[in-house]
Amino acid sequence: MPIQEILVGLPELETLIQGLEQKYGFSTTAFYTERESCLDQMEEDDIFRWDMYVSQRRELRRVNDEVKNDYLSTLKFQNSEGKSPTPEDQVLLAA
Amino acid sequence: MNYIEFKGWVDSEESKLIVPADWKVLAPPACINPSYLEWVFRWSFHLTSDNKYIRIWERYDKIPKMVAMTRRIAFAFHYGPLVRFEGGGGPAIDALGTPRYEAADPVDIRIDTCSKGMEAHLHYQKQNPHYSQTQVSGLDLSTLDIFTFLRAIIKHRANGIPLDRVLGFRIP
Numbered sequence: 042m043p044i045q046e047i048l049v050g051l052p053e054l055e056t057l058i059q060g061l062e063q064k065y066g067f068s069t070t071a072f073y074t075e076r077e078s079c080l081d082q083m084e085e086d087d088i089f090r091w092d093m094y095v096s097q098r099r100e101l102r103r104v105n106d107e108v109k110n111d112y113l114s115t116l117k118f119q120n121s122e123g124k125s126p127t128p129e130d131q132v133l134l135a136a
Numbered sequence: 137m138n139y140i141e142f143k144g145w146v147d148s149e150e151s152k153l154i155v156p157a158d159w160k161v162l163a164p165p166a167c168i169n170p171s172y173l174e175w176v177f178r179w180s181f182h183l184t185s186d187n188k189y190i191r192i193w194e195r196y197d198k199i200p201k202m203v204a205m206t207r208r209i210a211f212a213f214h215y216g217p218l219v220r221f222e223g224g225g226g227p228a229i230d231a232l233g234t235p236r237y238e239a240a241d242p243v244d245i246r247i248d249t250c251s252k253g254m255e256a257h258l259h260y261q262k263q264n265p266h267y268s269q270t271q272v273s274g275l276d277l278s279t280l281d282i283f284t285f286l287r288a289i290i291k292h293r294a295n296g297i298p299l300d301r302v303l304g305f306r307i308p
Contacts, residue, residue, distance in 0.1 A: 042150060042161070042164055042165060043147065044143050044146055044147065044165045044166060044167055044177075045164055045165065045166035045167070046166065046167050046168075046170055047166050047167070047168045047169070048168075048169060049168055049169055057231060076252070077252060080251065080252050084237070084238055084239055085212070085237075085239070085248060085250035085251065086212065086230075086236075086237050086250060088250040088251070089193060089195070089210055089212055089248075089249075089250045090231075090232075092195070092210060093168075093176050093195055093210075096174070096195070096197065097168070097169045097174075097176070100171065100174055101169070
């Protein structure tokens with residue numbers, strides 16, 4: 042049975058993280074900064090889940106930023122050759 | 137180990153594993169959001185003859201300040217009775233496709249890192265106590281791998297040999 046690959050996107054990870062924040066009544070920041078007291082209140086499996094979701098969110102955000110920056114650097118290159126940005130380029134830059 | 141090597145190792149070991157007839161795959165082996173140096177692995181079985189389950193979770197991440205090197209930073213291997221069922225009678229599962237587990241649930245054996253300090257510890261035949269590595273001799277909890285765990289459960293269920301003897305550990 043070959044290993045499957047499951048892709049979970051940023052919106053889903055955000056939802057899963059929010060679900061844990063609501064379940065325990067503390068934030069992800071508290072989960073890391075007040076770890077001792079937070080972990081005392083948690084189910085063992087949720088510790089694994091929370092760490093996993095946050096780690097995967099961080100990695101997906103990093104990849105998103107990388108792709109966005111690569112794309113923006115392409116736009117700058119076009120502009121430096123004297124071509125004015127199109128309205129579509131301006132919308133993308135603003136985003 | 138990187139993701140390609142991990143997949144190769146799991147595929148190879150899984151092909152050699154003789155799974156008993158009453159083991160129904162509940163969540164097939166899968167990696168969640170895998171990249172070359174970071175992935176989460178999950179796999180679970182419903183042991184239908186006595187309504188127990190096995191759950192494997194592992195998380196791998198980069199080693200800080202090392203180039204292209206990764207290691208297992210968290211895991212939870214669990215074997216015990218199913219206690220939650222859906223309306224249709226099947227096991228209640230979570231977002232990872234594995235049975236839900238809470239602190240009061242019965243357990244046969246569980247070895248995991250889900251605690252303060254993320255140190256591997258053992259639960260044996262009951263939730264508490266959590267045996268830390270310093271209390272367990274004969275088995276290195278932190279390096280126990282998926283297939284050693286699965287083969288131990290197979291042997292235990294086939295022959296009735298207690299799991300502490302199959303895995304070779306002693307506790308106080």
